[in-house]
Amino acid sequence: MTVQTVGELLRQWRHRRRLSQLDLAIAADVSARHVSLVETGKSNPSADMVLRLADQLDVPLRDRNQLLLAAGFAPRYAERPLDDGALSAARDAVARVLRAHEPYPAVAFDRRWNIVMTNRAVEPFFADVDPDLLRPPINLVRLGLDPRGFAPLVVNLADVRVMFRSRIRRQLAVAPDAELTALYEELLAPDSEDASRRTVESDVVIPMILRFNGRELRLFSTITTFGTPMDITLDEVAIESYYPADAESAAYFEGSRGDVRAAVDRTHR
Numbered sequence: 001m002t003v004q005t006v007g008e009l010l011r012q013w014r015h016r017r018r019l020s021q022l023d024l025a026i027a028a029d030v031s032a033r034h035v036s037l038v039e040t041g042k043s044n045p046s047a048d049m050v051l052r053l054a055d056q057l058d059v060p061l062r063d064r065n066q067l068l069l070a071a072g073f074a075p076r077y078a079e080r081p082l083d084d085g086a087l088s089a090a091r092d093a094v095a096r097v098l099r100a101h102e103p104y105p106a107v108a109f110d111r112r113w114n115i116v117m118t119n120r121a122v123e124p125f126f127a128d129v130d131p132d133l134l135r136p137p138i139n140l141v142r143l144g145l146d147p148r149g150f151a152p153l154v155v156n157l158a159d160v161r162v163m164f165r166s167r168i169r170r171q172l173a174v175a176p177d178a179e180l181t182a183l184y185e186e187l188l189a190p191d192s193e194d195a196s197r198r199t200v201e202s203d204v205v206i207p208m209i210l211r212f213n214g215r216e217l218r219l220f221s222t223i224t225t226f227g228t229p230m231d232i233t234l235d236e237v238a239i240e241s242y243y244p245a246d247a248e249s250a251a252y253f254e255g256s257r258g259d260v261r262a263a264v265d266r267t268h269r
Helices: 005-017 023-026 032-039 047-056 061-068 085-100 119-128 140-145 156-176 178-187 232-236 246-253 255-269
Strands: 105-107 114-119 208-212 215-225 238-244
Touching: 005 032, 005 047, 005 061, 023 032, 023 246, 032 047, 047 061, 047 085, 085 105, 085 114, 085 156, 085 232, 085 238, 105 119, 105 255, 114 119, 140 178, 156 178, 156 208, 238 246
Parallel strands: none
Antiparallel strands: 105 114, 105 238, 208 215, 215 238
């Protein structure tokens, strides 16, 4: 296996961002010649220069570590599990955001869409899910599209599939990932049996419609991420908050607040 140099990796990221050497040089406040020398291996960049260029290229923290290693430096960014003591403040912040969104559902997930935390409003939807899908790590994409998961509840499953496809394709364009690519090819590849030729212009304008407890619930979602994280785990955590798209859906969740709490209390006894 050929080991890529830091220059080769930086060039790949620059091409991925569709920037010229001059564009990157201006953004990083260095000369275009210096960028060229780094990319061709004729100049060895300092760790600070690697990070300066990576910052302008919006390289994820995980990949910044790879750039540093390729340049002969130690990684700068730690990767700790969310339950690590060092991340207690961030974990508590995620939990507070999730709780504050009740009675509406919200989930936190990692870069591969594995759920790391949910609020209580999500739990009733797990009632009829096959236990195999609830074994950690619980993958939100698989849960949403698998017939043993939420798929039977989703009225507009084709639209939801298109939304997942659109979002993960954008995610892979920003930062390639082998496991996420495998998930995409398994569940979302355009040549799958029920693939839709439609595209989604916005994740917000197309609601997810669920048929649940005799009601039709229409939801749209927003995504929240940490600003300027210095830990890989936090850099890759996102919170998806679901909002009712009409008054009837809002009334269902607001009216079921007490039922949700009672069901959760029974579960944890």
